[in-house]
Amino acid sequence: MSDKYEAAHPDGGPKDFTSFFPYYLREHAHPLCRSLHYIGTTLVIALAAYALGTGQLVYLWALPVVGYFFAWVGHFFIEKNKPATFTYPLWSLIGDFKMYFLFITGRIGPALDAAGARKR
Template sequence: MTTLDKRQRVANPTYEPQPYSVTGYPTFRSFYPYYLGEHAHPVCLVGTTISLSVFVRALLAVLPLLSPAKQFAALRFGTQGWKSVGKLLLGGLLQGYVWAWIGHFFFERNKPATFKHPFYSLLGDLTLWKEVATLKRRP
């Protein structure tokens, strides 16, 4: 299957803005075309990419805390153990939201869907990121 074929099978492949449903969105599948219409600018992936990178770093930072062996010592983050990992996770969460809001307000010129649909918005971020990373969608 070519990349073009894959793109034709995804929701809202042209990122056309969709009107907001006044009845809400009962499923993520019904929400996703609206989400894509609000994320047409390529910069919309920056916040998700930074957050995912920080979360992966936090997972790596846990290894030295779980293993008494010194083999993972180079992966240690900070000097406060679990508290340092918690700060890293909080930083990753904040990075995601700050960059997303900058993208929405200054590049997309719309309001983030996070305020009305926090879970669907997070799932939309991850789905869009995955689709771009696997070449099912252009950024």
């Protein structure tokens, strides 16, 4: 993951998603980075619905490209950090969808505050 996370978890990392998610939110402190994630996740959901709804499953190959493109632009050029997906791919995927649903339900603010994840 990153030296910041490992320094905070000298035992080698998170044991469960609950301990991972606050770190995940802190790595998405910049609102523009989160916005890029939301765009990518929205496009992934829309593309998956289209592919499955029309039976044109060939479009499913594009899901990771669409999702990761926006997320990685946010990390490399805005947050200037390494995406957590490189070390914790499953928890990062779950974290992205949890962050997305917190956002669309209007509950992202309290979650960011609890994680200490407001813009630095």
